[in-house]
Amino acid sequence: MAASQSSPMICTIPLSLAYSCKEQQMANLYGMTAPPVVPMTKIFEHTGKRHAPGFEKFREIIAWRLKQAEAEEVDIFEDDVRDKIIEYSGGQPRVLVTLIRDSLVEGDLPLSKATVGTVAKKFTHSYARQLREAHWKIIDQVQKTHKLKRTTGNDLLCMELLANRAILQYPNDPEWYAPNPLLPKRSKK
Amino acid sequence: MSKSKAISRPFEQTAQQRAELEALRRMLDLSEGTFSLSVAVCNSPALRDHIIEHVTGEVEGIQVVRVPEDARDIFDLVRQQIPNGSPRAIFVADLEKALAEDKRSRVVQGLNVSREQWQSAFQCPVVFWLPEYAQSLLMTQARDLWSWISHNFEFVSEQATAPAGMQDSYAGNITLASNLDVHEKRFRIAELEQRIADAGEEPQGQLREHMSVWQNELAYLRRSLGDLDGAMALYKEQERICRQLGNLNGLQASLGNQALILQDRGDLDGAMALYKEQERICRQLGNVEGLATLLANQASALHQMGHMREALPLAEESYELASKHGYAMLGKQIEPFLSEVREAAEKAYRQ
Numbered sequence: 185m186a187a188s189q190s191s192p193m194i195c196t197i198p199l200s201l202a203y204s205c206k207e208q209q210m211a212n213l214y215g216m217t218a219p220p221v222v223p224m225t226k227i228f229e230h231t232g233k234r235h236a237p238g239f240e241k242f243r244e245i246i247a248w249r250l251k252q253a254e255a256e257e258v259d260i261f262e263d264d265v266r267d268k269i270i271e272y273s274g275g276q277p278r279v280l281v282t283l284i285r286d287s288l289v290e291g292d293l294p295l296s297k298a299t300v301g302t303v304a305k306k307f308t309h310s311y312a313r314q315l316r317e318a319h320w321k322i323i324d325q326v327q328k329t330h331k332l333k334r335t336t337g338n339d340l341l342c343m344e345l346l347a348n349r350a351i352l353q354y355p356n357d358p359e360w361y362a363p364n365p366l367l368p369k370r371s372k373k
Numbered sequence: 374m375s376k377s378k379a380i381s382r383p384f385e386q387t388a389q390q391r392a393e394l395e396a397l398r399r400m401l402d403l404s405e406g407t408f409s410l411s412v413a414v415c416n417s418p419a420l421r422d423h424i425i426e427h428v429t430g431e432v433e434g435i436q437v438v439r440v441p442e443d444a445r446d447i448f449d450l451v452r453q454q455i456p457n458g459s460p461r462a463i464f465v466a467d468l469e470k471a472l473a474e475d476k477r478s479r480v481v482q483g484l485n486v487s488r489e490q491w492q493s494a495f496q497c498p499v500v501f502w503l504p505e506y507a508q509s510l511l512m513t514q515a516r517d518l519w520s521w522i523s524h525n526f527e528f529v530s531e532q533a534t535a536p537a538g539m540q541d542s543y544a545g546n547i548t549l550a551s552n553l554d555v556h557e558k559r560f561r562i563a564e565l566e567q568r569i570a571d572a573g574e575e576p577q578g579q580l581r582e583h584m585s586v587w588q589n590e591l592a593y594l595r596r597s598l599g600d601l602d603g604a605m606a607l608y609k610e611q612e613r614i615c616r617q618l619g620n621l622n623g624l625q626a627s628l629g630n631q632a633l634i635l636q637d638r639g640d641l642d643g644a645m646a647l648y649k650e651q652e653r654i655c656r657q658l659g660n661v662e663g664l665a666t667l668l669a670n671q672a673s674a675l676h677q678m679g680h681m682r683e684a685l686p687l688a689e690e691s692y693e694l695a696s697k698h699g700y701a702m703l704g705k706q707i708e709p710f711l712s713e714v715r716e717a718a719e720k721a722y723r724q
Contacts, residue, residue, distance in 0.1 A: 278520070286524050289400040290392075302389070306525045313509040347516060 199347050203334075223355045224275035230330045230360045242270045242280060249281075262294045272304045274352050274365050283307075307366040311350055319345060320370065323363050326351055330360040383543040386530040387553065390560040393526045394424065397500075400524050401432055401462050404498040410491065411500045411524035414508050417563035420528060421502050425464055427556065434461030444471040445479055448487035452494055459497040469507040477514070485517040492521075505529060528560065533567035535580060538587060545586035547593050558594050565591040585614050585623050592630060605634050622663075625654040629667050632674075641674050648674065662703065665694040669707050676714055685718040 201207065202219060211218050227238040246266060250257055257266065269287070273280035283303055284295075291299030315323075318341055326332055332351065334342050345351040350367060354360050382388070400411060415421040429435045438451050451465060471480050491499060503511065512519050532541055543549055544565075553561060565587050576584050592607035608631045615623035632647035648671045655664040668691035675684035688711045695704035 282523060289403060289524055290396045302392070306527055309527065309529075309531075310508065310512060310525070313505050314512050344513065348513065 200343050203343065203346075221353075221355050224352045225277070226354050226356055227270060227273070227275045228362075230354075230362060238275060239267070239270060242273065242275075242277075243267075245277060245280060246270075246284070249284075258294070260294055262296050265295050265297055265300055268297060269300055272300070272307075272365055274349075274362070275354070276349065276352070279307075279349075279366075304366055308368050311348075311364070311366060312368045314348065315350060315367075319350065323351065323367065326361045327363050330362060332361045383546070383549050384553065384557065384561060386532050386564060387557045387560045390528050390530070391554075391557055393528060394428075394556060396524075397424075397428065397526050398432070400526075401428070401435075401498055405461065406459075406496055407498075408492045408496055409498045409523050410518075410521045411498060411526065412508060412511075412522055413500050413502045413526040413528060414505055415502060415528040415563075416504045416533070416567065417528075420559050420563040421466065423559045424528060424556075425466065425502070429464070432461060435464060436460040436462075437464045437466060440465065440467045440471050442470045442473070445476070446483045446487070447471070447480065448483065448490050448494075451499075455495070459495050462498040462500065463495060464500050464502060466502040468501055469504055472507055472510060477510070481511070481514045484511070484515045488518050488521055500526075528563075530560070530564040530567070533564050533571070535568055535572040535576070535583070538565075538568035538572075539580065539583050544583070545590045547590065550590055550594055551597065553594075555598070558598060562591060562594050562598075565594070581614055581618060582620070585611050585618075585620065588614075589623070589626060589630070596630075596634065601634050601637060605631060608634070621654050621658055622660065625651045625658070625660065625663055625667075628654070629663070629670065632667075633670065636670070636674050636677070641678050644674050645671065661694055661698045662700055665691045665698075665700060665703055665707070668694070669710065672714055673710065676717065681714065681718040681721040684714050688714045 197210070197219060201210070202221070207219065225238045225241055226235045227242060229235050243266065246269075247257070250260065260266075261269075269280065269283050272283055283300065286303045286306075287295045287300050290303050318338075322332070322338060322341055322345060332342055332346075332353075342351075346353065350364050352362050352364055354362065397413065400409070413421075413424075415424065425437060429437060436455050438454050440447060440450065444450050447465065447468065451463060455463060501511075532538060538544060550558070550561065569584060569587055569591065572580055572584050572587075588607045588611040592604040592611065595601075595607065596604035608627050612624060612627040612631070615621075615627055628647045628651040632644040632651065635641075635644040635647065648667055651667050652664065652671070654660075655667060668687045672684040672688035672691065675681075675687065688707065692704060692707045692711045694700075695707055
């Protein structure tokens with residue numbers, strides 16, 4: 185039905201469908217090689233080195249929003265706080281905006297590291313509440329290898345981690361995965 | 374959620390929750406007249422209701438919708454209760470009651486599909502009040518709704534578990550606890566209640582000593598908020614544990630606190646009986662500060678009973694002990710009372 189419409193139409197599909205055998209069937213149906221993925225923006229290399237172009241794009245998003253609000257960066261963020269928020273976002277524009285919005289109610293302007301840290305901690309608490317030991321095994325593996333190894337046994341858990349964005353997918357060349365920077369830090373055993 | 378961690382500042386978690394209350398108020402102001410979706414996480418129903426009562430008392434026009442156990446469509450329930458437009462804000466409480474395992478999927482599905490309807494029906498902030506487990510459930514099962522959550526307020530303590538509580542070096546510090554404001558006291562009460570519940574019915578080893586300290590502080594906080602029955606029950610439990618452990622210092626404190634409650638209630642004979650047992654223990658232990666305090670309390674009870682002649686020597690001994698042993702603050706507190714008792718006793722002697 186969608187193919188017969190004259191105006192462009194964008195359908196979003198659930199993650200589990202995108203990661204299923206039906207993905208190729210869907211692509212064929214709509215005449216594409218593969219359904220496009222809206223990616224995370226790479227703000228760090230998987231080696232941990234800052235990826236300047238991605239970081240700069242996120243600074244632009246903030247600058248654009250500040251312009252719309254007729255606000256000056258110096259009045260909104262204390263030193264380095266803007267970049268700290270970008271780091272916490274893991275390259276997710278929605279999380280970037282949510283972190284700033286939540287920080288605005290959490291503390292006074294200009295936003296301090298402590299205020300943003302409190303907001304980030306609440307994200308961390310939320311992850312701590314939902315992750316189970318079985319999830320952590322996969323997360324630890326992703327941390328080490330930057331690959332997501334799906335098996336029949338762990339497929340459901342992998343889908344949960346991707347859906348909750350506990351694991352972030354960076355579809356660069358080659359594609360790689362990383363744990364969300366807001367996940368709780370676990371002491372090494 | 375909670376992990377054991379040393380507590381670096383007095384009642385740090387309480388202060389954080391106080392800041393969350395300010396953040397909630399700020400959100401209500403910033404989001405006035407526009408739709409926003411927030412979640413307030415709180416494990417203690419008593420604390421949650423206190424915060425809701427306080428905020429709705431302060432900010433006019435907030436409507437509270439309580440979800441009954443048999444609710445299926447939460448949006449429909451809220452719309453039925455708030456049919457005409459947008460109040461100042463909507464608080465949805467007790468949602469967890471409708472999330473029992475057998476009917477959860479329908480409720481969650483309803484929350485997901487109604488996401489856009491909330492926005493079009495209500496031009497005001499909507500806050501879901503949830504315990505931690507329900508938050509986790511919605512995050513994983515009502516992802517569509519969850520992705521619209523713009524603010525998260527946490528009225529939970531990271532130090533609410535028994536192991537974390539054992540690291541709390543400020544626990545039982547009544548002077549610090551007395552400086553907390555009414556909301557902070559409620560936050561601290563919820564934290565201590567969870568710790569005590571986490572420790573279980575019959576804690577063993579060191580945990581029992583900590584339990585006694587937590588119970589004492591919790592009882593003090595309850596008493597300071599006027600919950601005398603709740604405080605009394607805790608002091609009695611503390612007395613039971615202290616007797617079992619042979620902890621005489623804890624026992625004398627518990628007896629003294631029970632006596633104060635009886636005195637507040639007007640049961641002066643009951644209070645005196647407990648003070649006498651406390652006095653015997655304090656003398657046995659050589660606990661001068663405890664003795665000075667309880668002698669003043671005994672004098673106060675006798676003063677209330679009209680036994681001025683008996684009250685005077687106790688008040689004098691109390692003042693003397695405090696002055697001689699360097700308890701200047703205590704001495705200052707006793708001094709005006711001593712003058713009052715002296716005057717009343719002299720009057721009694723003249724008659």
